[in-house]
Amino acid sequence: MTKVAIVGYGNLGRGVERALAVNSDMELVGVFTRRAPETVATEGALVFAMADLIQQKDKIDVCILCGGSATDLPQQTPELTRDFNTVDSFDTHAKIPEHFAKVDQVAMENKTVSVISTGWDPGLFSLNRLYAESILPTGTTYTFWGKGVSQGHSDALRRIGGVADATQYTIPNQEVIDKLKAGAQLELTTRDKHFRECFVVLEEGADPEVIKNEIVTMPNYFADYDTKVHFISQEELNRDHKAMPHGGTVLHAGETAPGVHQVIDYTLKLDSNPEFTASVLVAYARACARLANEKQCGAYTVLDIPPKYLSAKTVEQLRVELL
Structure with a gap:
């Protein structure tokens, strides 16, 4: 034991x-x-x-x-x-x-x-990136997260002064995913791949513009993404944004010979992150x-x-x- x-x-x-x-x-x-x-x-x-x-x-x-x-x-x-x-x-x-x-x-x-x-991620997705890149060294790996609630990003929001509670959703760009699954190899920026959407409850007296600016400029979390921030009541957050779904996909598009396309697709769909x-x-x-x-x-x-x-x-x- x-x-x-x-x-x-x-x-x-x-x-x-x-x-x-x-x-x-x-x-x-x-x-x-x-x-x-x-x-x-x-x-x-x-x-x-x-x-x-x-x-x-x-x-x-x-x-x-x-x-x-x-x-x-x-x-x-x-x-x-x-x-x-x-x-x-x-x-x-x-x-x-x-x-x-x-x-x-x-x-x-x-x-x-x-x-x-x-x-x-990090974790199982890290392993799948390693396997894919080792098996198909001529290719590109892409990782997508969501749509789902990120615990780490939500926690980062809640630690901002003036924030009473918050939930953050990571939303993948499905149009880009479909192109990759069809075998396309694309050069993508961080901003091309995902959107972030934040639902925030403010403490009394907090300035929403100051809080919004702190969110969208936060390094390692939001600065590199298109981010929407919604200020809502605690009641609305409790009613609509307290579940913890998530998931994601690791895609590796490669070739084993010129014109011979291979796609590795590893996906998680989670009711509870x-x-x-x-x-x-x-x-x-x-x-x-x-x-x-x-x-x-x-x-x-x-x-x-x-x-x-x-x-x-x-x-x-x-x-x-x-x-």
Whole structure:
């Protein structure tokens, strides 16, 4: 049994609890939160204060970190990796090399394992980009997200001063996708591929023009996209924009000979982004524990880990059932 602690209990933490319940080789030690434990209602998990985490060290094989990428994980992952094996879903693509280097140094110094940037993008989509480009080196890879709610982008909106609540949708350019599936190879800018649409509830007295400008110019999140911002009431946001659908597509258009077109198409359609992301985190928590049992240490990404480490099945079963 791999014994797991959930650190943070928002949408992602709840998803991890549900995912652990259907993985018979994983055991949930408890949820660790910065909130008052008595105020956190789980689906059966024990709840502890963050200050109690270190006291449970001998009972925990892996901590699954469920904070946000904007401010939580850059601090929390290296901090907790000093004492624990960790898995996170850090998803600010431009900052992954920096995050990896920081966590790797801590993990190497303390002989722990940390699997960073798991989920579906970065994560499963990263693997599919690697496979596609390796198989069809003469070609181009395109990644599209949505239509769906981005947890990371919504979290970034909610951290803006004057924003009470917010939801952000990523919307792919379907016309471009159809051309690529037909075998076209296009040179696309970030702005060509997606739109972003934000629904924002303002705190009393906040200036909508100031908030809008801060959103559309935010680096790594909105500055490179055509972004629409709608200011609405909390009631409307709760009614129409609190579901968590998402998905996306990795397309690779290439040739194996002049004029011989090949298209690789990998698509996800998700009713619940956080629950699916949580399921990926749990699979990589299993891999993290296995690496630690082998006395490995350092930071890893999905690109570094053999697929067999993700499965609860034996390698003999995998060869019979999946090959």
